[in-house]
Structures are given as C-alpha cells and as structure tokens.
Amino acid sequence: MRWRNLALLAVLVGGLAFLARIRMREEAAGVGRVPDVRPLLPGLAPDRVSTIRIDSLARAVQVRLERDAVGSWFLTDPVAYPAEDGVARAILRTVATATVTSADGVGLDDASLAPPRAVLELVEQAPEGERTWRVAIGGVDLDPDRVFVQVSEGAEEAGEVQLATRAIANLLERSPEDYRSRRTTTMLGQDVVALRRAGTAFVADRGGEIDLFLDAEETGAGWRTRGERVVSLDPNGMGLLATGAASLRVDRFRDDHPEDLSVYGLDPPAFTIHLVSRNGTEETLAFGVPPIVGPREAAPDTWYCRRVGLPHVFEVDGEDVALLIRPVEDFYDAFLVRAKRESIARVVLANGEGGLVLERAEDGRGRGAWKVGVPSAKGADPEVFFPAESGPVEDVLSALERTELEFPDGVTFADSDPPRSLTVTTREGMRFGGRIGVSHTDRELGIEGSLFLRFGDNVPALLDRSVVELFDLAPESFRSRRIHRVRPEDVRSVHLVAEDRVLVYRHPNDRDWFVGTTRFVAPKGFRNSLFTLLALRAEHWLDPGEAPSLRDRIEVSLETQPGLPAVAFTLGRDEEGNLICLEGDLAARVDPEQLAKHREAWGEDLLDALRGLFE
Incomplete structure (x- = not known):
C-alpha cells in the first residue's frame, strides 16, 4: 500500500473518531433525544372542577371562582359577583389539554419558581373524593412560547420543574374585572314576554326630555301595550328593545359598594326597565346620568346602570342606551298587514x-x-x-x-x-x-x-x-270571464251525457284521444270542440237564482289527473237561444264572440257539434 493511501485512511479514521466523541457528549447533555411529552394534569375532569383559585404575585391579584349546583360560575373573591363563563371555561379547557416536558437541570431560582410568578389551584370533586391540583407558574423559557411550571396534587410536595405552553400564563394575566360577567341581566332577549319602561330621558332628535312610559306584553299574537292606550307594536322593534335590555353589557364596573346612588343619578333613576321572562323571572334595570345644574340641553355622554336589588353600579355604552330610550311611538306597528301576499x-x-x-x-x-x-x-x-x-x-x-x-x-x-x-x-x-x-x-x-x-x-x-x-x-x-281553469294535459277522460246516452273519450297521453276503451280515434267533431269546451268564457255571470231552464242539454264531466279536482258542468240553450253553462251553483251566459270564432274556425256550432256526436 502506498504511503498516500495510508495517510488518507488515517485521516478518515480520525474524523470518524472525532464525530463519535461529539455525539457522545450531545447524548450526555440530552441533545437529540425525543422529548417526554405528558399531560399537565393527568386524569383531570374539567366538568368536575368546582373551584378555581388564582394567585398572581406578579400582578398582585387574587381571584376565586366557584361553580354552583346548576353549573354557573361565580366570583367569590375579591367580590361576590357572577363570573364570565367563557373565562372559566377557557382556563379549564387549556389546563385539561396542556402538555409538559422535562426541564432537566433547571433549578427553582432559574425557573423563577422560588417564589412563582402565579399559582393556579383547581378543586376537583372526583368520585374517590376531593382532589386539589396546584400549578405554580414561573418565568419564560429561552423559547418564548414556553414557561416553567411545577405541579403538585393535594398535600404532596411539588414535583420537578417542567416546561408548558405559555398559553397557561397568558390566561392568568387578567385583572379582577376580566373575571366578572359583563351581562347586566340573567335573561335572554327571546325569553322576554313583558316589558315595562318608565321615566324620562333626553333624546337628541326630539330636542329635549321625553316621557318613556311603555307597558307591553307578548300576547302570542304579537306585542301590544297594556293600560289606557292599547296599540299593536312592531315585533321587530320590540324584539330589539327586549334584546337590547336583556343583553345590555357592562362597559366598566364603577362601584361595588356605593354609599350615595344620587352621585350616579340613580336615586332616583332617570328611567327603569322591568323585564319578565317566560319562566316568570323578573328583573329591573335602573339608569341614571351624572347630575348637572340646570336643564339638560344635550344627550349625556355617560350612562350609569344598576340591577335593582344588587349594589353594583356599572357604566354602560351610550349607544346601547340610545336604543332603549326611543319614543314609544317608534314601536307602534305601522304595517297594515304583516304577512306576505302568498x-x-x-x-x-x-x-x-x-x-x-x-x-x-x-x-x-x-x-x-x-x-x-x-x-x-x-x-x-x-x-x-x-x-x-x-x-x-x-x-x-x-x-x-x-x-x-x-x-x-x-x-x-x-x-x-x-x-x-x-x-x-x-x-x-x-x-x-x-x-x-x-x-x-x-x-x-x-x-x-x-x-x-x-x-x-x-x-x-x-x-x-x-x-x-x-x-x-x-x-x-273582479269576476273572471273564464268559466273553467282546466288545461288539456290535465284531463284523463271526458264523459258526455245527453238524454241518458253516455259517450266516453279517453286521453291516455298528451297526443291521442280514443273512443271509450277502444283504440278508435275520437271523431273530428269532438277534437275540434275540445279546446273551446275547456276554455269557455262568460259574457255575463247570472246572479244566484237566475239560472234559466235549458233545452238541448249536455252534461260534461272531466276526469283530471290525480290530485286535481274533477270538473262537471252542463251546457244548454235558454229561451232566447243563448248558450248557458251551469257549474255547481254558478250560471253563466257563454261569450257569443268566443262561439262565433269557434264556428268560423270549424264550420259548426259548439253545442250542435257535441250533440252530433250522439247521432
């Protein structure tokens, strides 16, 4: 082997040894390993959680939420008040689906968990007894989408430091007001069946204070006022008024323990709205504006509201209140007929x-x-x-x-x-x-x-x-000149009766007419008469009781397609020779002009042609 080949082989072996050493160091440090992903709170059932406690040391906020027997959430600390259900559901949904991974080698101080920035505590009413889950939340990881957490259950010591999604921490970055329900009532607009509004308010387009009195109820046939003045009300307008009052939302919580309601114009209030729901629940909203000296010359910028029976005072949106103070005449039903013509x-x-x-x-x-x-x-x-x-x-x-x-x-x-x-x-x-x-x-x-x-x-x-x-x-x-409303394609057969003799003509398809049950084509006299017979027009309708006795009578019966009414009528001449059509209680003199056009087209009188079929 030449020395150059030996040198190349030595370099290759040395490189492989170097790479192997680096890989061993990475494995020792955990690099390249698949992370151990597991639930944040294994076995938690969100629908069994009865209490949520949040202690945010970073924001100096302590909140406690409790669920009642029917599943509604209430704020019990720092103030007793209905909670925003959506916030409680979001917290439970997030922790129930959250996962964690190990944060090897990270201490409590490095994770900002000594003390933690926030603590989330859940009380679960499990079948085996009450379980308390505690999640301590620390600082943000180098990966800004993750935070350090430490989980414990009951009285056990806190577990290892772990990494969880930052969404948990974001959920807890709220002020106490964010946990409070923004609804001013517990009703839904569609459940309101009675409404009583009383008081006065400044309405800009009326140029001053107006009387707001309106006492109305939903009667089943629509909204109508009660009392001395009874008038039907616009269902759409009343729906908006009822929904606007029942669904009115809080803009700002102003005072939970007011000492003097007159400061907010609520003693006495400017006006009130009393709502009654389908299940008999009754709630009253009182509205006020900041007091001023002298008469009011413009619509107020600020409106306050409270639910009668509760101490809390809210600030509400002026545009929402503007809908609630429309003059009573605006709710009168202006439609003469509230129905589509069809x-x-x-x-x-x-x-x-x-x-x-x-x-x-x-x-x-x-x-x-x-x-x-x-x-x-x-x-x-x-x-x-x-x-x-x-x-x-x-x-x-x-x-x-x-x-x-x-x-x-x-x-x-x-x-x-x-x-x-x-x-x-x-x-x-x-x-x-x-x-x-x-x-x-x-x-x-x-x-x-x-x-x-x-x-x-x-x-x-x-x-x-x-x-x-x-x-x-x-x-x-209004009387139509058309005696019949029968289309040829709707007729299955025609029966003609004269002096106890009967002729039957079948119409098995859209083209052919046959005599009785045979395959003989109906005679020309019948086919020429058919379309005039089905489209008879009246020159004059006779009043009830004026139908004359007829000669040359022919009774006509039309068997129609399934689902359509049968048609039967009688043709004959009166003493003056006019062709008369009797149909049920109706009697009409057939239009001579129509008969003349038929005679001109086919060369014979309509009644004579029909009677000729019997010869």
Missing part, C-alpha cells in the same frame, strides 16, 4: 250590508286561484263564489302589502257611515285588519285618508286613501 288566504271588505270577499281556492298544485263573492248578510259568508281575475286581486294585495299606517296625535275614532271594516286572514290562521273610520286629512303628515282602528287596539291610526278606495270597487270588476 300567505294571504282571504280578504273581506265589509261595507254596510254588502261588500266584497276574496278567497283563495287551492287548485291541487298549491298555486291557489282566487274567487270572489258578496256577503249574503252582515258578516255572513257569500252564498256563491265566482272565479276571480288574478289582476284585480293582485292590485288589492299590493295595496294592502305596501300600506303603512301613521298615528296622528289628538284624534278620536268615529266609524264611517255605512260602517266599514277590513279583515285579512292568512293560510296559517293569522288575522289582521280593523274598522274604517271617517275621512281625515293630516296636513302635518301630508296624508289624506280615513281613520283606522285595528282589531284589539284603541289608538286610532290614519289609513291611506288608496286602501279606502278599495271599498268602492264592484264585485263584478
């Missing part, structure tokens, strides 16, 4: 002994054609309904949908002559409407119409003239 099933315009009734008649597809009738007596249903044109009905629904009420001051309701009333009923059974009063013009509002007294209210409103004019519409203007 949900309206019936409209009654009662006008003395007469009037107009519009009613939706389902067609089997949920679309609902409309029919029109005249009340037979005051408040009674019509004896007969006629098919209604959709256009005029939609005009009525549009007028009802877009109309908003105004509430003028100082007016007294008086009924119109003859008495008039509006009643709107939805498919769900909800009822809207009221009585129409005398004509009234409000020059300040610029509205001309009639007074209106909603069902259940005693505070009159002003109804726009566009709605009042609906009472002048004649029922005849």
Whole structure:
C-alpha cells in the first residue's frame, strides 16, 4: 500500500473518531433525544372542577371562582359577583389539554419558581373524593412560547420543574374585572314576554326630555301595550328593545359598594326597565346620568346602570342606551298587514250590508286561484263564489302589502257611515285588519285618508286613501270571464251525457284521444270542440237564482289527473237561444264572440257539434 493511501485512511479514521466523541457528549447533555411529552394534569375532569383559585404575585391579584349546583360560575373573591363563563371555561379547557416536558437541570431560582410568578389551584370533586391540583407558574423559557411550571396534587410536595405552553400564563394575566360577567341581566332577549319602561330621558332628535312610559306584553299574537292606550307594536322593534335590555353589557364596573346612588343619578333613576321572562323571572334595570345644574340641553355622554336589588353600579355604552330610550311611538306597528301576499288566504271588505270577499281556492298544485263573492248578510259568508281575475286581486294585495299606517296625535275614532271594516286572514290562521273610520286629512303628515282602528287596539291610526278606495270597487270588476281553469294535459277522460246516452273519450297521453276503451280515434267533431269546451268564457255571470231552464242539454264531466279536482258542468240553450253553462251553483251566459270564432274556425256550432256526436 502506498504511503498516500495510508495517510488518507488515517485521516478518515480520525474524523470518524472525532464525530463519535461529539455525539457522545450531545447524548450526555440530552441533545437529540425525543422529548417526554405528558399531560399537565393527568386524569383531570374539567366538568368536575368546582373551584378555581388564582394567585398572581406578579400582578398582585387574587381571584376565586366557584361553580354552583346548576353549573354557573361565580366570583367569590375579591367580590361576590357572577363570573364570565367563557373565562372559566377557557382556563379549564387549556389546563385539561396542556402538555409538559422535562426541564432537566433547571433549578427553582432559574425557573423563577422560588417564589412563582402565579399559582393556579383547581378543586376537583372526583368520585374517590376531593382532589386539589396546584400549578405554580414561573418565568419564560429561552423559547418564548414556553414557561416553567411545577405541579403538585393535594398535600404532596411539588414535583420537578417542567416546561408548558405559555398559553397557561397568558390566561392568568387578567385583572379582577376580566373575571366578572359583563351581562347586566340573567335573561335572554327571546325569553322576554313583558316589558315595562318608565321615566324620562333626553333624546337628541326630539330636542329635549321625553316621557318613556311603555307597558307591553307578548300576547302570542304579537306585542301590544297594556293600560289606557292599547296599540299593536312592531315585533321587530320590540324584539330589539327586549334584546337590547336583556343583553345590555357592562362597559366598566364603577362601584361595588356605593354609599350615595344620587352621585350616579340613580336615586332616583332617570328611567327603569322591568323585564319578565317566560319562566316568570323578573328583573329591573335602573339608569341614571351624572347630575348637572340646570336643564339638560344635550344627550349625556355617560350612562350609569344598576340591577335593582344588587349594589353594583356599572357604566354602560351610550349607544346601547340610545336604543332603549326611543319614543314609544317608534314601536307602534305601522304595517297594515304583516304577512306576505302568498300567505294571504282571504280578504273581506265589509261595507254596510254588502261588500266584497276574496278567497283563495287551492287548485291541487298549491298555486291557489282566487274567487270572489258578496256577503249574503252582515258578516255572513257569500252564498256563491265566482272565479276571480288574478289582476284585480293582485292590485288589492299590493295595496294592502305596501300600506303603512301613521298615528296622528289628538284624534278620536268615529266609524264611517255605512260602517266599514277590513279583515285579512292568512293560510296559517293569522288575522289582521280593523274598522274604517271617517275621512281625515293630516296636513302635518301630508296624508289624506280615513281613520283606522285595528282589531284589539284603541289608538286610532290614519289609513291611506288608496286602501279606502278599495271599498268602492264592484264585485263584478273582479269576476273572471273564464268559466273553467282546466288545461288539456290535465284531463284523463271526458264523459258526455245527453238524454241518458253516455259517450266516453279517453286521453291516455298528451297526443291521442280514443273512443271509450277502444283504440278508435275520437271523431273530428269532438277534437275540434275540445279546446273551446275547456276554455269557455262568460259574457255575463247570472246572479244566484237566475239560472234559466235549458233545452238541448249536455252534461260534461272531466276526469283530471290525480290530485286535481274533477270538473262537471252542463251546457244548454235558454229561451232566447243563448248558450248557458251551469257549474255547481254558478250560471253563466257563454261569450257569443268566443262561439262565433269557434264556428268560423270549424264550420259548426259548439253545442250542435257535441250533440252530433250522439247521432
């Protein structure tokens, strides 16, 4: 072997020996080993923790939280007060999921654990008895995301120094106020079923102090005031008011042991809001502003609040209070009909002994054609309904949908002559409407119409003239000229009866018509007559009891597709030769113009063609 090869081999062996020595030193120091990761508090069940105690030496803060029998957290030190549940849950969630690793070779002094910067103590009600966990928190590691901790359970000595996530220390860097619930009540807005507001407040857009009195309850059919003035209230506005009061939050805790409430304008308060929940709980909030000398000329910058029965005084956001002091008139329900037009099933315009009734008649597809009738007596249903044109009905629904009420001051309701009333009923059974009063013009509002007294209210409103004019519409203007509402594709068979003879024509598909059960194609006279027969139009609807005796009668029955109503009617001529259609209680003179167009197109009279099928 040449000397150069020997030298190269010697260098290689020496390098390997050097690397091996470095690796041995690293292993002795723990470098390269997989860390031993384990739970911070093994076996802790957060839902069994009954007490949380925090002692922050660095911040000079001591806090104690206790959980009651129903699971709510309360602050018991330094002050007795409901706790912010989210903070307690965050502490328990963090310690229950936290892990630690060993901090070999680090002493208590180096870890800032003699004494610790903070101590977290948990009392757990375990099945085997009460367990107390103690976590001492020290300084921050060279890795800023970790802190030194020392854990002990019960009376045992503290264990080794360990490293844990810094989130534990961050959770405890709070002031005592941060542990207190910011809610001013224990209620939820959707649970409030009654509200009473009393007192006065300065409202900027009203330019001074206004009376805030409002006594209202949720009746199941909506919000309505109680007392001498009864008026329906806007459900959205009342929902915001109830939620705004029940969910009002504390901006700042001002005084837990006030000696003089008048300093905060709370003796007496400027106004109060009393809330009643669905389960019978009652709570009252009192509001005040710092006293001033002389009359107030602007909205206050600061509002104070306290829950009656508790000593604590809070500072609350002025914008939140602004919602609570809106004038009572702002909560009046301005909608004439609080329903979408597709949900309206019936409209009654009662006008003395007469009037107009519009009613939706389902067609089997949920679309609902409309029919029109005249009340037979005051408040009674019509004896007969006629098919209604959709256009005029939609005009009525549009007028009802877009109309908003105004509430003028100082007016007294008086009924119109003859008495008039509006009643709107939805498919769900909800009822809207009221009585129409005398004509009234409000020059300040610029509205001309009639007074209106909603069902259940005693505070009159002003109804726009566009709605009042609906009472002048004649029922005849709503009657449809179309006698039938049948599409050819919806018909499965046609039965014709004349002098006890019966003809049946089947429609097995969208194209063919056959005679009876055969495969013979229906005659031309039937096929030419079919489309006119299914689309008969009325020249004039006859009043009930005016149906004449008919000659050349043919009874027609239409078997329709499943889910659709069957149709049956009779055709015949009166003494003057007019073609009359009888369908149920209805009688109509068929439009001569339609019959003339049929005769021009097919060269024969409609009734003659149908009767010719029997020859």
